[in-house]
Each structure stands twice: as C-alpha cells, then as structure tokens.
Amino acid sequence: MIIDRAEVIVTSPDRNFVTLKLTTDEGLTGLGDATLNGRELAVVAYLKDHVVPLLLGRDAHRIEDTWQFLYRSAYWRRGPVTMAAIAAVDMALWDIKGKAAGMPVYQLLGGASRNGLLAYGHASGKDNEALFDSIRSHQEQGYKAIRVQTGVPGLKSIYGIASNATYEAMEGVRYDHEPAQRGALPNEEDWDTRSYLRHVPTVFEAVRNEFGPELPLLHDAHHRLTPIQAAKLGKSLEPYDLFWLEDVSPAENQEALRLVRQHTTTPLAIGEIFNTVWDYQQIIREQLIDYVRSAVTHTGGISHLKKVLDYASQYQIKSGMHGPTDISPVGMAAAMHLGLSIHNFGIQEYMQHGAKTDRVFQQSFTWEGGFLHPGDRPGLGVELDTDEAGKYPYVQAYLPYNRLADGTVHDW
Ligand code: CS2
Ligand code: MG
Numbered sequence: 310m311i312i313d314r315a316e317v318i319v320t321s322p323d324r325n326f327v328t329l330k331l332t333t334d335e336g337l338t339g340l341g342d343a344t345l346n347g348r349e350l351a352v353v354a355y356l357k358d359h360v361v362p363l364l365l366g367r368d369a370h371r372i373e374d375t376w377q378f379l380y381r382s383a384y385w386r387r388g389p390v391t392m393a394a395i396a397a398v399d400m401a402l403w404d405i406k407g408k409a410a411g412m413p414v415y416q417l418l419g420g421a422s423r424n425g426l427l428a429y430g431h432a433s434g435k436d437n438e439a440l441f442d443s444i445r446s447h448q449e450q451g452y453k454a455i456r457v458q459t460g461v462p463g464l465k466s467i468y469g470i471a472s473n474a475t476y477e478a479m480e481g482v483r484y485d486h487e488p489a490q491r492g493a494l495p496n497e498e499d500w501d502t503r504s505y506l507r508h509v510p511t512v513f514e515a516v517r518n519e520f521g522p523e524l525p526l527l528h529d530a531h532h533r534l535t536p537i538q539a540a541k542l543g544k545s546l547e548p549y550d551l552f553w554l555e556d557v558s559p560a561e562n563q564e565a566l567r568l569v570r571q572h573t574t575t576p577l578a579i580g581e582i583f584n585t586v587w588d589y590q591q592i593i594r595e596q597l598i599d600y601v602r603s604a605v606t607h608t609g610g611i612s613h614l615k616k617v618l619d620y621a622s623q624y625q626i627k628s629g630m631h632g633p634t635d636i637s638p639v640g641m642a643a644a645m646h647l648g649l650s651i652h653n654f655g656i657q658e659y660m661q662h663g664a665k666t667d668r669v670f671q672q673s674f675t676w677e678g679g680f681l682h683p684g685d686r687p688g689l690g691v692e693l694d695t696d697e698a699g700k701y702p703y704v705q706a707y708l709p710y711n712r713l714a715d716g717t718v719h720d721w
Contacts, residue, residue: 310335310369310409315361317343317353320698323663324487325349325706326637328693329356329397331405333369339404340693341397342606342640345389346489347708355394359383364398370409372402376612392584392609399610400643400689407688414643414689418615418650425680426648427454428632428659429527429552433470435460437515444520453679454525454552454656459512461505466498466709468531468721487634488708495707500719502538509542513549525552525656527578532556532720533711536565543573552656553578553600553629559720560588566597578602581631585609586617593621600629600655606640607631611647618651627655634660638670642691645674645683657681669697 314332319325327349329341343352360379367375379395380386407414415421430452434440440459447455458469468488490496509528516526528551534542539557546554555578558565569577578600583589584607592598601621608614618628628651630644641659648654659681662670671692673684684690711719 310337310405312364312367312369315364317356317361318693318695318698319349319353319703320669321701321704322665322669322698324489324634324666325703326666326669327352327356327397328637328639329401330693331364331369331398331401333405335409337369337405337408339369339401339408340639340689340691341400341404341610342637342643343393343397344606344635344637344640345393346635347495347706348390349703351390352393352397355390356397360394360398369402369405372399372406372612375399375402376610380609387585387587389582389584389607392613393607396606396608396610396613399612400605400639403611403643403646404688404691411687413683413685413687414611414646415649415683418611418647421649422652423649423654425677425682426645426654426657427679428452428657428676428681429454429456429525431456431458431469431660433458435470437512440512440516441519444516451676451679454527456527456529456658457513457516458529459509461501461508463504464499464501466496467500468498468709469529489635489706490709491704491706493705496709498709498711498721500533500711500713502534505533506538506542506545510545510549513546513551517549522550526550527552527555527656529555530557532559532582534558536562536568539565540569540572543569543575543577546575547573551575555579555602556581560592563591563597566592567595570597576600578629581607583608585613586620589617589620593624593626596624596626598626600627602629602631604631604636604640605643605647606636611643615647615651618647618653622651622653625653627653628657629655630657632658632660634662634666638662638666638672639689639691639693642672642674642683642689645681646689649683665701669694669701
C-alpha cells in the first residue's frame with residue numbers, strides 16, 4: 310500500500326491549523342497535525358517543499374522506517390519545525406494503519422490501559438471573584454481537575470487570563486483560549502516577577518478555602534522565573550497541595566531544576582516546548598520533573614513521544630500532554646490514543662475548540678464525567694471537511710511577548 314497523494318491543508322476557523330492529509334493507492338486516508346502556533350507557515354513550507362516529495366511512492370505501512378528516514382536523512386535534526394513536520398507524517402501513517410487494520414490506534418499501541426483519560430481545563434480570572442466563577446463553570450462542564458491562572462495587581466495583561474484589555478478589544482475571541490492574537494505584529498505585555506510571587510500564593514489560599522482540599526489544582530508559571538524564584542514559588546505553594554506547577558523556569562537550563570528540587574516538593578511539569586527525547590534526558594534521568602508535558606504534534610508524533618514516555622516510566626514520571634487550542638483536533642485525538650494505551654498516564658490538558666473548528670474537523674472522541682476517550686472508530690477517529698476548511702483562509706497571528714518595567718525583553 311503506497312502513499313500516492315499528500316496534501317498540506319491550512320485553515321483558520323477559530324485559529325490557524327496546519328494538517329497533513331495522506332492518501333494511499335488503496336484509497337485510505339490519514340491525517341496529521343503540524344500546527345506550530347505563530348510559526349505555522351514555516352512548517353507548511355517544510356512539508357510542501359521538502360517532505361511531501363519524499364513521501365510519494367513510499368510504503369505507508371513502514372511508520373518507524375519513515376520516521377527514521379525523515380529524521381536522519383534531513384541531516385539537520387530536532388527543533389520545533391522539523392519535529393512538527395515529522396509528527397504530522399507519523400500521525401497520518403498511524404491513522405492509515407488503524408484504518409487498514411480496522412482498529413482504533415490505541416489498540417495498535419497495545420490496547421487500553423484505563424477506561425478514560427482524566428483531563429484538566431483552564432480556569433482564570435483577573436481577580437478572585439472572576440476566578441471562582443470560572444472554576445465553577447469548569448466544574449459544571451464536568452472538569453474534575455482545574456488549572457488556575459490569575460491576574461496580578463499592577464500588571465495590565467498576563468498569560469492565561471480571559472478578562473483583560475486585549476480580550477475586550479477582540480470582540481469575543483477569548484484571550485485565555487487563544488493567546489496568539491491575529492494581526493501583523495505581536496502584542497507586548499508587561500511582567501513583574503516580585504508582584505507575581507507575592508500574589509499567587511494568596512490566590513491558591515483563597516481557592517482552597519473556597520473549594521476545599523480535594524480538587525486537583527494546576528498552575529502554569531509559563532517559563533518566567535529564575536531557578537531560585539521558581540524554588541520560592543514551589544515552596545510557597547506547598548500548603549495548597551498542587552497537582553503540578555508547570556514550566557517554572559526556562560528549561561534550556563536543565564540543571565537549574567536541581568535547585569528547585571532542593572527547596573520544594575511541589576510536583577513539576579515541563580516539556581511543552583520540547584521536541585525530542587534528547588530534550589528530556591537529564592531532567593528524567595535526574596528525576597527533576599514529575600510530568601512530561603510534550604504534545605504528540607511537537608515531539609515527532611506518536612512513535613517518538615511514546616519513546617519519551619516509555620523512558621519516563623522507568624523513573625515513575627507520568628504524562629501530562631499539552632492540549633491547548635493550538636493543538637488541532639487531530640493532535641488531540643493522537644494524544645488520547647497514546648494516553649489511553651501507555652501505563653504511565655498522568656493527566657491530559659483539554660481546552661475545548663470553537664464551533665467553527667468542530668465543523669472543519671469531525672471528531673469521535675467522548676468527554677464524560679471529567680474523562681476523555683478517543684472513541685473506537687478505526688484510525689485516529691477524525692475526518693477533515695476540506696470544503697468547510699476552505700472557508701477560513703490563514704490569518705497572520707503572533708503570540709505576545711513580555712517586557713519588564715525597565716524595557717527588558719522577558720520570557721512570555
Ligand atoms: C500553555 C499554552 O496550555 C499551556 O500550558 O502553555 O497555552 C501555550 O501558551 C500555547 O500553547 C502557546 O502556543
Ligand atoms: Mg503551559
């Protein structure tokens with residue numbers, strides 16, 4: 310069964326998505342997500358100009374060989390663009406193999422290791438009152454675990470908060486749902502670590518007082534702290550028993566996490582901007598994290614992320630796959646199939662896509678009682694309506710960036 314057609318489909322219903330669609334000479338199709346937020350067109354070019362010519366005529370069943378061929382024959386390895394492109398091919402080939410076998414992909418990965426996938430949603434508020442409302446609305450939507458992001462007094466706009474200036478200006482495009490703002494240039498945001506470190510523990514104290522000790526709570530520091538600031542935050546949040554504290558410090562400096570570990574037992578999650586197992590070697594081997602945050606879409610696909618998670622399982626480190634709206638429904642489906650089959654599943658991030666996106670991507674997953682399930686359709690269980698997709702051409706959008714009070718650029 311050979312690959313005889315490869316299309317790169319770009320659509321922008323509620324946000325930009327890049328999807329690879331492979332078709333075989335037997336008429337089977339496979340989809341792969343290649344969406345890299347704010348740099349989508351770089352992956353489109355990598356796929357169209359460099360990868361597609363290499364796929365036509367290949368045996369669609371040889372997933373691992375195709376993975377190794379694309380990774381090693383490129384000579385230039387790793388990195389977000391390369392690994393998102395390879396991920397899309399990998400997902401599409403697993404989708405085709407599932408359809409050829411008449412099985413959902415999780416069955417090919419060893420079958421289900423659980424009945425469903427605990428998922429968390431994003432509650433946020435510029436103040437505690439708005440935050441409490443957001444937590445309650447997520448509980449009403451069925452979420453049994455909730456990420457808490459809060460405004461910080463003195464800061465105009467901050468990552469992950471629905472109600473801020475930019476949101477009002479965007480006529481209803483929820484900022485916490487889509488941080489990449491459509492427009493010619495990225496938005497500049499302000500940041501101050503000391504006010505953040507003073508404020509966040511008070512918010513978690515208030516949330517615990519309001520919602521009690523059981524509710525699993527997560528928080529994303531979004532790469533903004535120095536190692537000692539990260540240690541301080543982890544320690545100050547210990548009384549509130551977080552499920553995890555995410556991306557505490559820019560993870561290029563991996564040994565920095567030793568300092569964080571020295572000072573706090575708050576569980577650490579890292580990896581959404583990682584792309585290969587080599588980005589994890591030290592922090593897994595030295596037990597410096599508790600959750601692997603990679604998404605299938607950004608880590609070389611199902612084949613490679615499974616290798617990362619198998620390595621992590623030897624250290625009792627669990628999965629916490631990245632699942633914001635910039636992971637397309639295809640990428641989310643792949644995450645659910647992998648998450649259902651592995652032993653060391655921890656939790657799945659689940660931000661719900663918009664109505665237009667759900668019309669472009671027909672999905673078969675279920676969301677019940679706080680748990681996701683990929684469904685039992687052969688393959689990944691997602692189909693793309695190309696006519697519907699054609700209604701929404703690409704729109705330039707950038708993620709924001711930060712500047713400190715003195716004008717210094719800072720991690721966003
Ligand atoms: C975030 C993302 O969901 C998360 O944990 O870190 O929202 C992230 O900011 C976006 O995916 C960036 O594109
Ligand atoms: Mg994050």
